[in-house]
Amino acid sequence: MRRITCLVVMAMVFAMIFSPSAFSARKTVIKIGINAPLTGDNPKVGESSKHAALLWLEDIEKAGGLEVGGKKYEVELVIEDNEYKAESAVKANTKMITQDDVLLIVGPQSSSQAVPAGEVANKYKTTMISPWSTNPNTTMDRPYVFRGCFLDPFQGPVVANFITDEFGFKKAAVLYDVAADYPKGLAEVFKGAWEKKHGAGSITAFESFTTKDTDFSSQLTKIVKSGADVLFVPQYYSEVPLIVNQAKDLGWKGPIVGSDSWGSGPTFELCGEACKGLFFSTHYAAAGAKGATKAFIDRYTSSFGYTPNDVGALTWDALQLAQKAIQNAGKISGRIGKDRTAVRDALAKIKNFAGITGNMTFTEEGDPIKCAVIVKFNDKGETEFFKSSCP
Amino acid sequence: MEALTDLVQYILQNLINALQRGSFYAVISIGYSMVYGVLMLFNFAHGDIFMVGTYIGFGIATLFLALFAGFLPGPLIFVATVVVTMFLASWIGVFVEVAGYRPLRSAPRASAAITGLMIGIIFETGILIMLGATRLNFPKLMEPISYNIWGIYFTNIKVMIIIISLLLMIALHTFIQKTKWGMAMRAMSFDFLAVPLMGVSINIIAPLTFAIGAGLASVAGILYGQAYPILDPYMGVILGWKAFVAAILGGRGSIKGAALAGYLLGFIEIFVATVFPSTLRDLIAYSIILLILTYRPRGFFGMEHSTKLRL
Numbered sequence: 001m002r003r004i005t006c007l008v009v010m011a012m013v014f015a016m017i018f019s020p021s022a023f024s025a026r027k028t029v030i031k032i033g034i035n036a037p038l039t040g041d042n043p044k045v046g047e048s049s050k051h052a053a054l055l056w057l058e059d060i061e062k063a064g065g066l067e068v069g070g071k072k073y074e075v076e077l078v079i080e081d082n083e084y085k086a087e088s089a090v091k092a093n094t095k096m097i098t099q100d101d102v103l104l105i106v107g108p109q110s111s112s113q114a115v116p117a118g119e120v121a122n123k124y125k126t127t128m129i130s131p132w133s134t135n136p137n138t139t140m141d142r143p144y145v146f147r148g149c150f151l152d153p154f155q156g157p158v159v160a161n162f163i164t165d166e167f168g169f170k171k172a173a174v175l176y177d178v179a180a181d182y183p184k185g186l187a188e189v190f191k192g193a194w195e196k197k198h199g200a201g202s203i204t205a206f207e208s209f210t211t212k213d214t215d216f217s218s219q220l221t222k223i224v225k226s227g228a229d230v231l232f233v234p235q236y237y238s239e240v241p242l243i244v245n246q247a248k249d250l251g252w253k254g255p256i257v258g259s260d261s262w263g264s265g266p267t268f269e270l271c272g273e274a275c276k277g278l279f280f281s282t283h284y285a286a287a288g289a290k291g292a293t294k295a296f297i298d299r300y301t302s303s304f305g306y307t308p309n310d311v312g313a314l315t316w317d318a319l320q321l322a323q324k325a326i327q328n329a330g331k332i333s334g335r336i337g338k339d340r341t342a343v344r345d346a347l348a349k350i351k352n353f354a355g356i357t358g359n360m361t362f363t364e365e366g367d368p369i370k371c372a373v374i375v376k377f378n379d380k381g382e383t384e385f386f387k388s389s390c391p
Numbered sequence: 392m393e394a395l396t397d398l399v400q401y402i403l404q405n406l407i408n409a410l411q412r413g414s415f416y417a418v419i420s421i422g423y424s425m426v427y428g429v430l431m432l433f434n435f436a437h438g439d440i441f442m443v444g445t446y447i448g449f450g451i452a453t454l455f456l457a458l459f460a461g462f463l464p465g466p467l468i469f470v471a472t473v474v475v476t477m478f479l480a481s482w483i484g485v486f487v488e489v490a491g492y493r494p495l496r497s498a499p500r501a502s503a504a505i506t507g508l509m510i511g512i513i514f515e516t517g518i519l520i521m522l523g524a525t526r527l528n529f530p531k532l533m534e535p536i537s538y539n540i541w542g543i544y545f546t547n548i549k550v551m552i553i554i555i556s557l558l559l560m561i562a563l564h565t566f567i568q569k570t571k572w573g574m575a576m577r578a579m580s581f582d583f584l585a586v587p588l589m590g591v592s593i594n595i596i597a598p599l600t601f602a603i604g605a606g607l608a609s610v611a612g613i614l615y616g617q618a619y620p621i622l623d624p625y626m627g628v629i630l631g632w633k634a635f636v637a638a639i640l641g642g643r644g645s646i647k648g649a650a651l652a653g654y655l656l657g658f659i660e661i662f663v664a665t666v667f668p669s670t671l672r673d674l675i676a677y678s679i680i681l682l683i684l685t686y687r688p689r690g691f692f693g694m695e696h697s698t699k700l701r702l
Binding site: 038039040041043044046178207208209210212214215217218219221222225237238241242248249250251265266269270 | 397401404405408409411412519523524525526528535537539544545546549618619620621623625626628629660661662664665668669670672673
């Protein structure tokens with residue numbers, strides 16, 4: 001009896017060892033990982049990423065699979081929730097790379113998660129494209145990590161120049177979350193750019209708070225008292241409405257200018273009247289779009305019932321880049337490590353890619369060279385194109 | 392002279408800011424103290440009871456505004472929202488006591504203490520699953536009006552928050568000092584072994600205490616929704632912790648202490664951020680509190696005997 005059990009167990013072990021390879025020999029499925037915050041602090045970001053990915057998958061399925069080197073492969077999306085937490089994003093990447101055998105990962109979106117998660121992807125030599133992370137550390141010294149958007153050091157001067165040209169102000173204040181990579185990084189870059197333009201002391205208040213704070217009254221009182229002309233707030237949609245309204249209630253009269261994180265969710269719906277006419281820098285403007293961008297916006301709107309935000313648009317571009325890189329790699333060998341490296345090399349070589357958020361060419365670091373736009377909340381609450389700013 | 396006027400205005404402005412912030416800590420920390428008084432344990436689900444109360448308030452406010460806006464005056468809708476929300480939220484308190492704490496009443500203290508944490512997580516994820524993770528916008532129950540008196544800015548909402556919080560605390564104080572039920576609660580916190588023998592059942596007093604705490608927290612939730620109108624399922628966590636700190640600082644089981652410490656916490660937080668760089672706010676604010684506790688380990692009004700008791 002024991003011998004039989006022993007044999008059965010051994011047979012099962014052998015079956016387990018050999019079956020995956022036997023299976024993949026018959027049929028190779030291309031798995032693309034999506035690392036997105038479906039729950040947690042910024043669920044809208046996760047939802048947009050997922051929606052854009054589903055539209056992309058729909059296209060692939062309509063074409064009967066992804067064609068690589070004359071052969072069509074089935075594509076599967078592995079969507080993992082990172083709860084908008086750094087440690088969960090790291091866990092999600094590790095799981096997708098080591099257990100799900102994904103060929104490539106799109107996400108995480110925010111720098112707070114993309115910076116630590118990029119470390120994992122690079123360590124396991126798996127290509128990762130973060131569509132929305134603007135912090136330089138995400139791709140720095142990581143050959144396998146790319147991004148689909150411009151960087152904080154670029155957005156800082158863009159906003160500083162815009163305020164100077166548009167309003168002619170000399171004194172600015174900053175309010176940011178000290179506990180998150182993105183706002184902290186951008187606040188510092190903005191401060192540097194502004195002081196370079198207007199001299200030391202031109203930042204009259206550089207105030208911070210901690211993630212999850214809802215009361216900014218002491219910081220805003222300080223800012224109002226500092227005599228600043230303009231307030232820069234590189235925050236997300238859950239804080240911007242509170243900050244803008246509280247500032248107004250505490251007697252702030254000047255404009256409040258933001259960064260691309262303002263486009264992360266229904267900022268205007270939560271903010272109301274107080275946000276009308278405010279400017280922020282971002283990746284694309286939905287109102288007044290043309291060509292392929294418009295086609296994407298229309299399709300997204302009819303599928304999900306609302307206009308895609310920039311996360312949706314950038315995720316779409318990241319997936320198009322991924323698709324192009326996989327196709328340019330030439331063939332899928334079925335040996336995951338080799339394929340991952342081939343995809344990485346192909347992605348790094350892409351030049352003048354025409355995305356819906358602008359043309360992109362990757363630098364050595366895996367950062368695209370592309371333009372930023374300044375948009376404005378119009379009276380209907382849409383983000384309206386105001387002007388474009390290229391490096 | 393001008394500099395002095397400036398400084399006085401600046402201090403007064405921050406005083407108002409601190410009063411608003413402190414009001415929330417005070418009203419919520421009372422919930423911790425009341426439960427501690429009766430059951431000798433801290434209800435760690437209280438922050439999340441506050442969160443659920445806020446969501447109930449959100450639902451009721453939205454419903455009432457849809458039904459009655461236009462033909463009922465605004466203040467009446469506000470009062471109706473507060474009353475109905477308080478009633479519904481107190482049942483959440485009763486539920487927490489009956490489902491979470493009662494079965495564990497004779498269990499080791501540590502088990503009973505972590506019940507609250509688990510109930511809190513259940514509430515958070517429950518709301519997350521039911522309503523999704525999208526942020527909700529608490530409807531305005533009154534049009535905000537900004538005032539600027541002598542360079543000090545405030546809104547009608549700020550004034551309302553401060554006044555209603557004070558009224559709530561006075562009402563609670565009267566209830567505990569002047570009514571029979573209040574006397575029973577005081578007796579229970581004095582001796583929870585002898586009082587049940589006198590015919591006052593812990594199975595009535597405990598749920599009542601939870602219900603009052605939850606009712607208070609839900610009103611704080613409605614006020615919170617007026618001041619910071621963005622709701623998310625995890626909003627009660629940090630606020631709950633800080634209110635818990637206030638409850639300890641005030642002296643375990645002391646309602647007066649919890650209220651005072653709540654305001655003190657608001658003042659420390661706001662004024663530390665005013666004087667020092669705001670990056671250091673929590674570091675300095677909570678170091679001050681640690682220091683206070685080092686010299687007054689029982690808090691402001693903690694009773695001598697309570698340190699000998701469990702937990």
